[in-house]
Amino acid sequence: MVQENVFIYGAYGYTGKLIVDLAVKKGHRPVLGGRDEEKVKVIANQYGLQWYAFDCNNQEAWDTALNGKQLLLNCAGPFSLTIRDILPACLRNKVHYLDITGEIDVFEYISRFDKEAKKAGITLLPGTGFDVVPTDCLAVFLKEQLPDATHLELAFDSQSGLSRGTALSVLNRFHQGSAVRKEGVIVPSKTASVSKIIKYGGQERLSVGIAWGDVFTAFYSTGIPNIEVYTGMPPKMLKAMKKASKFGWLIKTWLLQIILKRIVRKKIDGPSINKRETLRTYLWGKVMNAEGKEVVAELETPESYKLTAITALLCAEGVLEGKVKSGYTTPAKAFGADFILRAGGSRKIK
Template structure:
């Protein structure tokens, strides 16, 4: 490829705008893209960037729009709908594909295209934001510390608020079954089927098993550890709803409940304010253990989750522009190593 430009799809969404601003300040050559011309024009004008109006209905039009870029970064959820047409075009045009998805099904869909991507010389790397860069890097770091590890527990908490997009991903699906990794296999698991009391550094709080989180797939890909559980600190009302979902699934899946939830989400602000993000933090704990009972623990602390996503995405885009990419389905730490996360301003590992 003769270009160092990256096309940012979904550039007018909350995360897309943050990533675009961060990329611009880091000197990356971006082209903003999406469906809405007026919103794109305003965003592009603000950052003095080029833009392209790209719908996802015409495969040939998508291919034409990305044929001259090094990579596509997809920030437009739901990724279950937007990833496939963009990946189709990336494979056709030999363009690397990135996104900021964070849940198992979207990653499984891309992992299934590994051979196709390798044949095209294209890298498919979902999860270049807070999900899953810090946890993936911590998993690989811990595997290096204890090569005999056969069990991995990851837990994280975020402080600083949520965007409408995140709420739209999580809240309507609180009753949906997920998975856990046991002996290398993905086993069905219900939301919040287990809980743990964890001290991230400010006292003990409750985290519950998160069976949707993509680390269940990526950490296995990156480390080969066969038993993996992921825990998340949710707001108490969300945690309680998750725990009740096994009894109230019929209610959660009803059209009445879902439409009421959709109306509620629409009343939320697009995302945390700059002041809320500045006050926010993220904390991750990882624990590995082997059959003999040896155990190693490590922690990460970093900026607020949306800022983390923007900074992580920029760090990976920089690597790709420099020619650092591996064909096929990849995870951040499997390509760029456990210390990738330490390139992100404000991140500490201990």
């Protein structure tokens, strides 16, 4: 990464900080940004980095901050609340756009700007974190093993818990329920309505269907028309989710959203350093073709937030090295199925 040609917005969030710390450890000197001047200043001064503080709807400030930059790594999420202000600024300033979203509607929105991005000569690469790098690589690997696959199932088991931003993103879209892809089309399904037992690294675990980013991206990466994503979940939590899903309409109301978001901001920070350094994440995937032939593959990676910092920076480095075509793309389309194996400590289990 050339010095100071990368701008990280949302730099003082839980994940933004991990990314900044790792970037500096790797010898990079990104410029930092965020909407709270005091918070940006603290982290920038900690590493002696340049900074800008501005609200994400301030287009003039974007033009100033992006002047002379080649790449923006957006860590300010829920991304459904920031993307509509940030993407136009990147297109206008001809700056590559990367983020760590896992939100289906955000992938969908960004992919619509493929043509404009090609015209501007920039890459749009959302989902450079845990969601969706390892699952996207797994999906492409499985497609290579069974090229005529018609069905794809992906799953992960992580004991990390959620960061504040992830919890807020979940809360934002909870009322929309889950989602799967059927015959190429994304269709909504009820929250926690599908569950099954999946074996991760030899351990069986109850897993529930979720609206994970791969429902959008794996179709783009593999062309497989039927896609479901699951996550390991304790039975008690599944029960609670089923109950909560009955009150989706209530959770959507502005008053309850304000109350719940306040609770999340107060109570949730994110996985401790001990968790990040010791936990492992297990991923599982299966493809099936029309004749019923199946191929299964598994991956093991570092803890999901630690992995997010590693893969987001690997993606940024790859784009800056000119390895990725302009326009919208996905991590595995951009770098291949083995990309995940470059994230220190990741390995194929089978």
